[in-house]
Amino acid sequence: MSKTIEKILNIENLNKHYPGVKALEDFCFDLFPGEIHSIVGHNGSGKSTFVKILSGAIPYDSGLIYFHNTLRPQKFSPVDAIESGIRVVYQDLAISPNLSLRDNIFLGSETQKSGVIDKSKEKESIRHLIHEYNLDFDVDLEQKAHTLSFAKMQLVEIIRALIFKPGILILDEPTSALNLKEIENLLGILKLMKTKGIGIIFISHKINEVFEVSDRITVMKNGKKVWTKKKNEVQLQDIVTAMAGEAGKILKANPKRNLLNQDVVLDIKGLSKKGIINDFSYALKRGEIVSITGMKSDSLYRLARLVLNFEKPDAGEIRGLNGDKKKSLMDKKTCLLPEDRHKNSLFNRNSVSYNIDISSFQKYVGNLNLIKYDVIDTISRKFIEKVDLIYNSIKDNIQTLSSGNRQKAVLVRWLVFDADIFVIVEPTVGLDVESRFQLYNLFLDLADQGKSIMLISTDVQEILYLSSTILVYKDELIVKHLDNAGLREEDIYRYMLV
Amino acid sequence: MKTLKELSLSNKLLVVLVIELMLLSIFVGNFFTFSNFMNVFRQTSIIYMLALGQMLVLLVAGIDLSQGSIVGMVSVFSVVALKDFGVMAGILTGILTGTAIGFINGFFVGKARIQPFITTLGIMYIINGITLSLTNGQPIFNIPLEYSKLFFYLGGGYILNIPIPFIIAILATVGMGIVLYLFPFGRHIYAVGDNEEAARLCGINIFKIKFIIYGLSGFFTSIGALMLTARVNSGEPLLGEGMLFESIGAVVVGGTSLMGGVGSIRGTIMGVLIIGFLVNGLDMMNLSTFIKDIIIGMIIIFAVYSAIQKKRQR
Numbered sequence: 001m002s003k004t005i006e007k008i009l010n011i012e013n014l015n016k017h018y019p020g021v022k023a024l025e026d027f028c029f030d031l032f033p034g035e036i037h038s039i040v041g042h043n044g045s046g047k048s049t050f051v052k053i054l055s056g057a058i059p060y061d062s063g064l065i066y067f068h069n070t071l072r073p074q075k076f077s078p079v080d081a082i083e084s085g086i087r088v089v090y091q092d093l094a095i096s097p098n099l100s101l102r103d104n105i106f107l108g109s110e111t112q113k114s115g116v117i118d119k120s121k122e123k124e125s126i127r128h129l130i131h132e133y134n135l136d137f138d139v140d141l142e143q144k145a146h147t148l149s150f151a152k153m154q155l156v157e158i159i160r161a162l163i164f165k166p167g168i169l170i171l172d173e174p175t176s177a178l179n180l181k182e183i184e185n186l187l188g189i190l191k192l193m194k195t196k197g198i199g200i201i202f203i204s205h206k207i208n209e210v211f212e213v214s215d216r217i218t219v220m221k222n223g224k225k226v227w228t229k230k231k232n233e234v235q236l237q238d239i240v241t242a243m244a245g246e247a248g249k250i251l252k253a254n255p256k257r258n259l260l261n262q263d264v265v266l267d268i269k270g271l272s273k274k275g276i277i278n279d280f281s282y283a284l285k286r287g288e289i290v291s292i293t294g295m296k297s298d299s300l301y302r303l304a305r306l307v308l309n310f311e312k313p314d315a316g317e318i319r320g321l322n323g324d325k326k327k328s329l330m331d332k333k334t335c336l337l338p339e340d341r342h343k344n345s346l347f348n349r350n351s352v353s354y355n356i357d358i359s360s361f362q363k364y365v366g367n368l369n370l371i372k373y374d375v376i377d378t379i380s381r382k383f384i385e386k387v388d389l390i391y392n393s394i395k396d397n398i399q400t401l402s403s404g405n406r407q408k409a410v411l412v413r414w415l416v417f418d419a420d421i422f423v424i425v426e427p428t429v430g431l432d433v434e435s436r437f438q439l440y441n442l443f444l445d446l447a448d449q450g451k452s453i454m455l456i457s458t459d460v461q462e463i464l465y466l467s468s469t470i471l472v473y474k475d476e477l478i479v480k481h482l483d484n485a486g487l488r489e490e491d492i493y494r495y496m497l498v
Numbered sequence: 499m500k501t502l503k504e505l506s507l508s509n510k511l512l513v514v515l516v517i518e519l520m521l522l523s524i525f526v527g528n529f530f531t532f533s534n535f536m537n538v539f540r541q542t543s544i545i546y547m548l549a550l551g552q553m554l555v556l557l558v559a560g561i562d563l564s565q566g567s568i569v570g571m572v573s574v575f576s577v578v579a580l581k582d583f584g585v586m587a588g589i590l591t592g593i594l595t596g597t598a599i600g601f602i603n604g605f606f607v608g609k610a611r612i613q614p615f616i617t618t619l620g621i622m623y624i625i626n627g628i629t630l631s632l633t634n635g636q637p638i639f640n641i642p643l644e645y646s647k648l649f650f651y652l653g654g655g656y657i658l659n660i661p662i663p664f665i666i667a668i669l670a671t672v673g674m675g676i677v678l679y680l681f682p683f684g685r686h687i688y689a690v691g692d693n694e695e696a697a698r699l700c701g702i703n704i705f706k707i708k709f710i711i712y713g714l715s716g717f718f719t720s721i722g723a724l725m726l727t728a729r730v731n732s733g734e735p736l737l738g739e740g741m742l743f744e745s746i747g748a749v750v751v752g753g754t755s756l757m758g759g760v761g762s763i764r765g766t767i768m769g770v771l772i773i774g775f776l777v778n779g780l781d782m783m784n785l786s787t788f789i790k791d792i793i794i795g796m797i798i799i800f801a802v803y804s805a806i807q808k809k810r811q812r
Contacts, residue, residue, distance in 0.1 A: 048726040128674060159740060190743045244504050307697075310698070310699065336699050338696075338699055342697065343693075343697060344693075344695050344696055345693075345694075345696050345699065346693065346760065347688070347689055347692040347696060347697075348692065348693065349692045349755070349757070349758075349760045350692055350758040350759060350760075354685075354688065354689075357685075358685065358686075358697075358700055359701065361686065362682040362686075363703075365682060369681060369682065370680050370681065371680055371681065371682055371685065409626050413700075465802045467512075
């Protein structure tokens, strides 16, 4: 980066506090045109707060923000931010599903001709942009947004950001819902944007991507900057260490388990359902952790529901320990920790204790079907302690917990229920390194105690760390059955992609 | 030790009620008397029965718009049965009618998965239509004297100076309280309203819960309808007019969320009493009904607004 180029953004000693928490402390940051400057850090490290301040969504306490060497007023709104050339693409897309793609892209700043939207001109600008960035976006611009895949919708957001020729583009966790190929595409687009002189702030959990695409990297921890370095001056391991400290030790393989003489607790034979899987058989043993991995897809996640009979199979059968056919979840000892905690497993308007106890009310009942609260309380207290759940009061709303602790609470729910078979889907998406490893250790403990785990995850590091057997899922089939001995990430990607 | 501030925050509705009672006692003569309080308890017990049912439905993220129409049909059917077969038959017919309509709602919402608003709106029209066409819109009078005296007792009678509707309301409260907090079924209700998919993946039978809940709403509505029918001593096809929104209003003031998963019997009692005492006090001040409506409307909006503020603070 040449010194003569003027900084497009310069931030000095930015401070922001929430009641009881310093979200940002004397944070400094700068950005040159045509640069990708990444920010990495745990949940709660202050990344999101920073993005929100820059986008004008929240005010800050003190600090100086310069755009092009001009000081911005302390209070500026989202409209000011956009006028200053800042555009943000959020993790949760802000697409209106029932509007057309063109309307979505121009929402709020429509091109007008005598008071009427000039559709053809709008379309022309979009086509020009698609061509300019060589985007893989060959769709009818008048179709409704909800007909698109997530990756395509994200492209719509990016087009929306680019069409106004922003000086600064902020991408907040853009890859968390994309598959490998889509990620590759996105990173390619970012590189192209650089050449057009756009300054990009890239925020991600995935250090590999950050490392691949960045010019400079800033590591944040607890609202403070740990360091900012040029990419070619650091190793991947340096970033992990700076982010996580102790917990970030490099991954170690799953200790080999002896499962030869163990009982089969879940015997899946010839399970088939159109749109999910064809002819799936597996004998899950006591104390085993088996992983199913593949490209991120809805059908991969639905496989979990199929195995637990939340979806009716077209063919095949599933038997439990004594050869009994699995019927419903409640009376058996199986459980599901589904993908997307917020949507599929948490009761967000209720308390921590309610979220933990919900599955056990039916299980621990006495005379007249009355709930045995004393029994549930004793058991749940034991497991809350065991997983080291961090909370203020058990009666507080579940959302007062951090993401990692919410996931732990869901795990405790099924420990109190005394499940033997855990089907777990994407358990650590969006969690920081520390919470991740706490969960991994809990899963490994469970297996040591003779519980069985079927892990469905697209996080290859995760499955390498945890499982003894890895099944690779592709196009509604299990295409490969691998023993996790000396496997590397590349080995698995090969079967997933080729 | 909880500070006074914390206490008043967690009992905000109680504080509002106490302040209201104090103000009304000061400004309205004869307000703060035993007989007036018993009078309010008797009047509010009827709407409380509907509110209890409505709260349950709101807990599972639904709504029951058919309550008013159920009141009319229960009133007519029970009086028709009562005239020929006696008081017990009348009461039983009323309860069965209301509960059955509730189960029909529950079936369409739970099994056919039609939106609760649409289902209960449709049922409301159907039930109203049936009641009105059977009666030609005319009330049914002439309950034989031997029955009417006993029947009136249900809505207007007293035991030890305590109104019978109030006693029934207390029994319903205790019964529903036990179900909500001590049985698995009751705990599962909150889960279904909070996050239906998560509840399903916890192994909870969503249909069963919704079916029973709408049935209970019909059941409690029929009890309220019977109390009111007993007081007016005739089968009135239009008896339920206006009662639906009174019930929803009271429940919402009591802190139950229209989104589901949040709400309590305690709050519902508070909501019913806050509105009930206010209406009573304003009546005694000889204010017009129209002014009363304005004030109730403001209270509903204020109550919900302050609930939202509380959530934002979190």
